[in-house]
Amino acid sequence: MIPISYYLLLSAFLFACGVTGFLIKRNIITLFMSIELMLNGVNLSFIAFATRLQTLDGHIFVFFVMVVAAAEAAVGLAIIISVYRTRETLNVDRVNLLKL
Amino acid sequence: MHLFLFLLFGGICAGGAVNLLIQRKTINSALSLIVVMGSLALIYLLLGAEFVAVVQVIIYAGAIMVLYIFVIMLLNAGEEEQAKGSNVAKIFGIPGLFAGGIIGIWVLLQHRPAEQGVKIGALYGPADQVGWMLFNKYLLAFEVTSILVLIAIMGAVVLARRGNN
Amino acid sequence: MPTATDYIRILPEIVLSVWGMIIMFIEPILPAGRSRKGLGIFAAVGAIAAIAATIYQARPEFAGSGFNGMLRVDHFSVFFHLVVLLVTLATILMSLDYLPFQKIDRGEYYALILLGAVGMCLMSSAVELVLIFIALEISSISSYILAGFRRHAAESAESSLKYFLLGSFATAFFLYGVALLYGATGSTNVFDIARTLGTSPHIEPLAYVAVALIFTGLGFKVACAPFHVWTPDVYEGAPSPVVAFMSTAPKAASFAVLIRLVIDTASPHWFWVIWTAAVLSMCVGNLGAILQSNVKRMLAYSSIAHAGYLMVAFASASNRELGISAAMFYSAAYAAMNVGAFAIITQMAGAGERYSQIDDYSGLGKRSPVLAAALTFFLLSLIGIPITGGFFAKFYVFSAALRTHLIWLTVIGVANSGMGSYYYLRLIVRMYMFEPRTEEPAPRVRLGMGLAISICLIATLWLGVLPNVVLHYTQGAPTIFFTR
Known part of the structure; x- marks a missing residue:
């Protein structure tokens, strides 16, 4: 018997780790993995809330998030490959033809 | 029992997430992400989300992460270079994150309408x-x-x- | 089980998907060196068919919710369908000769635009957060790919990467917001959420955090400050017709989602968030645009500013009729004039998109009077000069703001419009007062491009001369908005 808040805190922690990773990491693939970590945190929230509310809609939402994550991974890794071909680097700071 | 299992898997999960941030090699980060996903699948089982737990292992930890590791090996992404400190994100992002985290914890602790705690598999999916x-x-x-x-x-x-x- | 009426409610989406899939099938069969112009014309026919389907769908007997309350066809959704589909049509037409010229002549381009339009159309009619999320992802992912379509150009790949990374980052925020909203209200249906938030005596802090996170995610998609940093970079590197597409259609669709969420989960708590975003966007956009020397970057900043003007309409949405109809009118007018301006930029771009500096437009009035006149018209519309659509768009937005007593916001907005006219006028002065850098005439306008520019010209002029027809239609939207 533990409160749902524990699960929510864990999910918030995962999300925050993802955000931190996105801000401090410099390798493009690691940045992308940080985003996956954020999505995993969100998924845990959905499941935890579904348990609290006693409806399965949260489970369905997680299912769709996974589909989207898979599609994003396919496209994202293709983009990373195409950048690597033109620039030969995976460091975001070196991908700097366009000024920010 | 529930608390013990939650702490065990939650601890592994949080540890994996932190390890992802610490590791300098991309492949190590990817492997710790798999640890996070695997332990999350077990946490889903604790919450009774049977179907989601299975899909988590097959799709997330299986298919998607295999794709990642494949690309990492293909591009030979080795060690990451030392980050430079001139980033706007670091000046505003990190304090913002801390502020957001504190607000988030406060909000989540506020939000517990007459909470009694749940049994393992309180909602069976x-x-x-x-x-x-x-x-x-x-x-x-x-x-x-x-x-x-x-x-x-x-x-x-x-x-x-x-x-x- | 879904009924036949349900399928008519997604008829435009079905038409677009079928056309997109047919193109996907034909593309690999065509021999490698062969021109893909036929496929482009076929795609344009698909866009026209989808417009016809939308007009059929607009009949009163098809209005209402479909697919177990997943989506809802009403004036509002039909209006945004038409905006998105017209932008799609214009983009396809202007790409017909651009693609072979840049040596990226691939059929997938047209399929991606059509399938991306499916997502944008669904965004305007979806009332279930699950469907909104998937539609949003369809529109975003197709935009990421299209931004990187000039694969051999490093800046295009880079623009795609930046758009992708920041876009997925924003999507995660949006999703976390949705999760918290689900937890706070127990539903993912927009109407149920509105009812829960509207009736419960005190709103939990969780709901506020959820709304803030959703706003962060959508704010990125519409490029309003402070979530705008990606815009100039992505617009500079992406192919020009794609910029025309992604600076208008996905934005209009995201605004549609924002309107549904903001207005329906109606609460005064949104007000200051939107007020701040509006002021920041207008100031950042206009100040940034003044400093640019690249036309695409300049228009990118100008699009941030225009997102700000649209936000002004949102801030005045407490008076529902005025605010919503002003926002709808503005997004239509902005789509018409911005696509038009980018059509001219596409025409002028040259091989490898070499000519996109402001200097390259010097003396365009001598080299090609017609192109210069058309661009001038679009720029005047972006400033907001009478007889153009931009004038009435700004007029309705600011009058809506005044009638809801947002005096300061109106003052800041009008001051920003004045400031904004500087950089548009600078480009016009360049075209007419400066000597051309080369004597060679501007590239010849082909049929597809001519049609695309004409569509935009007619739409901008029509909105500027006869705004009543459109305005009457948009004013019909809010009245049916809240009745289920």
């Missing part, structure tokens, strides 16, 4: 019930995901192909 909802209430969303997958396939073909035409 087996595959047949999830599937029934998927093909009734969420039929349109399910059909529309096929468009998403088509776009992803085309995108991978267009972007990763070598040479002109």
Whole structure:
């Protein structure tokens, strides 16, 4: 018997780790993995809330998030490959033809 | 028992997430992400989300992470260079994150309407019930995901192909 | 089980998907060196068919919710369908000769635009957060790919990467917001959420955090400050017709989602968030645009500013009729004039998109009077000069703001419009007062491009001369908005 808040805190922690990773990491693939970590945190929230509310809609939402994550991974890794071909680097700071 | 299992898997999960941030090699980060995903699947089981737990292992930890590792090996992404400190994100992002985290914890602790705690598997979500909802209430969303997958396939073909035409 | 009426409610999406899939099938069969112009014309026919389907769908007997309350066809959704589809048509037409010229002549381009339009159309009619999320992802992912379509150009790949990374980052925020909203209200249906938030005596802090996170995610998609940093970079590197597409259609669709969420989960708590975003966007956009020397970057900043003007309409949405109809009118007018301006930029771009500096437009009035006149018209519309659509768009937005007593917001907005006219006028002065850098005439306008520019010209002029027809239609939207 533990409160749902524990699960929510864990999910918030995962999300925050993802955000931190996105801000401090410099390798493009690691940045992308940080985003996956954020999505995993969100998924845990959905499941935890579904348990609290006693409806399965949260489970369905997680299912769709996974589909989207898979599609994003396919496209994202293709983009990373195409950048690597033109620039030969995976460091975001070196991908700097366009000024920010 | 529930608390023990939660602490065990939650601890592994949080540890994996932190390890992802600490590791300098991309492949190590990827492997710790798999640890996070695997322990999350067990946490889903604790919450009774049977179908989601299985899909988590097969799709997330299986298919998606294999794709990541494949690309990491393909591009030979070795050690990451030392980050430079001139980033705007670091000046505003990190304090913002801390502030956000404190607010988030406060909000989540506020939000516990007469909470008694849940038993293991308080809401049981087996595959047949999830599937029934998927093909009734969420039929349109399910059909529309096929468009998403088509776009992803085309995108991978267009972007990763070598040479002109 | 879905009924036949349900399928008519997604008829435009079905038409677009079928056309997109047919193109996907034909593309690999065509021999490698062969021109893909036929496929482009076929795609344009598909866009026209989808417009016809939308007009059929607009009949009163098809209005209402479909697919177990997943989507809803009403004036509002039909209006945004038409905006998105017209932008799609214009983009396809202007790409017909651009693609072979840049040596990226691939059929997938047209399929991606059509399938991306499916997502944008669904965004305007979806009332279930699951469907909104998937539609949003369809529109975003197709935009990421299209931004990187000039694969051999490093800046295009880079623009695609930046758009992708920041876009997925924003999507995660949006999703976390949705999760918290689900937890706070127990539903993912927009109307149920509105009812829960509207009736419960005190709103939990969780709901506020959820709304803030959703706003962060959508704010990125519409490029309003402070979530705008990606815009100039992505617009500079992406192919020009794609910029025309992604600076208008997905934005209009995201605004549609924002309107549904903001207005329906109606609460005064949104007000200051939107007020701040509006002021920041207008100031950042206009100040940034003044400093640019690249036309695409300049228009990118100008698009941030225009997102700000649209936000002004949102801030005045407490008076529902005025605010919503002003926002709808503005997004239509902005789509018409911005696509038009980018059509001219596409025409002028040259091989490898070499000519996109402001200097390259010197003396365009001598080299090609017609192109210069058309661009001038679009720029005047972006400033907001009478007889153009931009004038009435700004007029309705600011009058809506005044009638809801947002005096300061109106003052800041009008001051920003004045400031904004500087950089548009600078480009016009360049075209007419400066000597051309080369004597060679501007590239010849082909049929597809001519049609695309004409569509935009007619739409901008029509909105500027006869705004009543459109305005009457948009004013019909809010009245049916809240009745289920």
